[in-house]
Amino acid sequence: MRPTDVKDPDYFHKVVDCQYACPAHTNVPEYIRLIAQGRYTDAYLLNRQSNVFPGILGRTCDRPCEPACRRTRVDEKPVAICRLKRVAADLRDDVTDLLPTAPAKKNGKRVACIGAGPASLVVANDLMPLGYEVTIFEKLSVPGGLMRSNIPAFRLPEEVLNEEIDMILRMGVDIRYDSPVKSLKSLLDGGAFDAVFVGSGAPRGKELKIPGREEAAANIHIGIDWLESVAFGHTDKIGERVLIIGVGNTAMDCCRTSARLGGKSIKVMARKPRQFFKASPWELEDAEEENVEIVVDHEPTAFVVENGRLTGVRFQRYESTIDAKGKLSQKPLDEVFFPADDVILAIGQENAFPWIERDIGIEFDKWDVPVLDATTFESTRKGVFFGGDAAMGPKNIIWAAEHGHQAAISIHNHCEGIPLHERPAPGMNLVSAKMGLHEWSYKNDYNPVGRQKMTHVDLAERLREFGREVEVGFTPEQVAREVERCLNCDVQTVFTDRLCIECDACVDVCPVLCLTITSNGEEEDLRGRLSAPAENLDQALFVSGPLPQTRRVMIKDEDLCVHCGLCAERCPTAAWDMQKFDLLLSYAGRKTCTKAA
């Protein structure tokens, strides 16, 4: 193998598994250390830089970082990255004076955002401080998009939502409520805006066209519409027997909301076995804790109507087998009937743009999704950008935020006359963490403590009061333990080959057998003859240049390194050093980001 190019920030970025997996590349280990030091405000501001909604995301994020977390590879469970974010948001001081502000003197450029969901809000957040005049058109009378209309208050309290949205709006965003854009053509023709951002979401819930659908319409609800109607107080009860069709995250919110509106027997009906569910495991757990039953291998075939009223649903039952490769095959069994008073359909969402004319230069593909440049988010019409669920179909808040950042860079380039693809590449800082002979600027002592369990409000109480937040947050003791679980993956092992005397000290001390000094070879061959086999192909091998004494090479398998720094402590020549890596991302009008504090 060729020597690894550690000058490319991507190499070390990949080692910080959580940051790499986070769509917005939140600097997780740094904010966890700030929390450990009690610097909650700094931790909050650092978060806000990349993900903009730490309080909201600390409760609701899909957390792609957690399955990626290095801790899962040496311990049972990942660091509670998401709930620690909430700690920073809950315990911070007033940040009003520390937030970005918009200059009084505007830059003369006007940007329209359609929809006041997280994607548009991030565009406004990034452009307002640069002097842009941003106008948001919102169909509803409140901001937040699905965060407000669909995520139930028992998961995301309204005050948290309001506060973080207000941090953006109060920079002077011109937000127009109750203002659905009915024609993009006329908005563009008006010529009032230098750029337009479409952040209108994926607003249409999918239909289930089986017999009885029309006759029973009064008691069949489309999940996202029904949740919206609950959120705005138009619906406040449901029948006792409720069937939810579908088993994604929307289904989880529907069943738990039903439990609070009078549902007594609530069943979530899934077509496939559990390992194929779309819902996050933690959402399933929370639903089951509220006595929701999850029924697998049932496919709806007909709504049963008697005297013009829904009485239940017929299902085809299946027997599932999963082969060694994980492929599912299902054999039909009998048909069964489940009585129900109400049925909620939660089988997916899709984009819908009835208000975008098809002759204004914006191309759509065969699924009616706009054709976009994957980097710039520009549509086929110059100056019109898409982001969030509107761009790529239903995803989540953190992706919407990242799209917002990228679209803001594009809009800024567009307005400044810079080619959209001229985007500053990420940079990095590497600073030695050495403080003394064997002292480091981070805590390198591995703590075997297990993941802290979130406490939930008692069942009766949470069902009594709709908006009662279920999770109470970590106690100070839990925070103190959970922060210790982070392995500080950003404190990197950095190797200088010309210093190595091949004493083997680092190889011998490494607790997880990461290191090997051996003759070079091709990657596949090398992976098989290291101190321990390097079987996780997602994780890189570091390969040094030839070592001075024997021309062999130093190899590090990044997979299980716990960043204990012992290799560097035991190295007589400081050929290994622990260095803190800082990924420098660029945002609109700002080349690189520096640390919060």
Place this chain on the structure above:
Amino acid sequence: MSYIRKPVARHPSLRANALGLTLRDYEGAMSTMCAGCGHDSITAAIVRAFHETDTPPYMVAKLSGIGCSSKTPTYFLSGAHGFNSAHGRMPAIATGAAAANRALTLIGVSGDGDSLSIGIGQMSHAIRRNVNMLYVLENNGVYGLTKGQFSASADPGSKSKRGEPNTQQSIDPVLLALSLGATFVARSFSGDKDQLVPILKAGLAHRGFALVDVVSPCVTFNDHDGSTKSYLYTREHQQAAIEMSFVPHREEIVAQYAPGTTREVAMHDGSLVRFSKVPDGYDPTDRRMVMDWLLEHQRSGAIPTGLLFLDPDANPEMHAASKTPEMPLTDMPYDKLCPGSAALDALQRGYR
């Protein structure tokens, strides 16, 4: 010195041995050696040898004298017995331990100072008696613990860290042991675990005194230009003359070798040492030949390494020679072990 404990996190592919223990179960406390010390590498090799031979830690006694090298038993097999003796006196303690409980596996760890200066008489007699133990001499050419004075193994002409040459002759523990009738004599290098680990395993299987002289650079006082015990010098002069593998008796012997290409020596416990490469005409069981060959080759400054001499039947092991019973003395009922003054009187009368 590291202040933290070695993380308990483990590699999931760690192999469990016949006792269900992984390599990590054979570790000891965190080392306090200087970073980069050859002794730490030898410790790691010892950990591997014990793991791979499925040795139960509680059946091992670790013995040592004084010196950096002699501190290292703390850093392996925390589940074993141990005794840290006065300077140079480890062989006497080991002899006593072997006499009292012959069921124990004994490992002595010593240094060139501990063994070749103050303890040379002790070591010589343990070899002569053929005490059943693995004796690892961690050889760095200096008294590391007392800040790098030349030891008795320093080569004439080799330079101290301050640049002064050594003017006295050196003692070669390998030749010394051969001349004293040792039955197992090896030399290796801390930086060559592929060679060292099989030697240690064979040494553990050997019934009798197994001397392993390991060149073990002292990074702090003897790793400079002009030293003949530095990493670089050893790498440039090491001559891995003899290649062997250790075949435990449990393992079915499947490989077929053309006659003449290898030589196998049966150990008393049923295991085998298989020599796969030796220099032309070299016979690892011929003491005189081996001594001649070493004198010849070492003259040029080469450092021949490997299991240089092995003859398990050359001399009886201490218990065999003194005809002690098979049962460890520690297991014997007290009245049998010490039959009392009447029995002593009777014995003494017999001599009158």
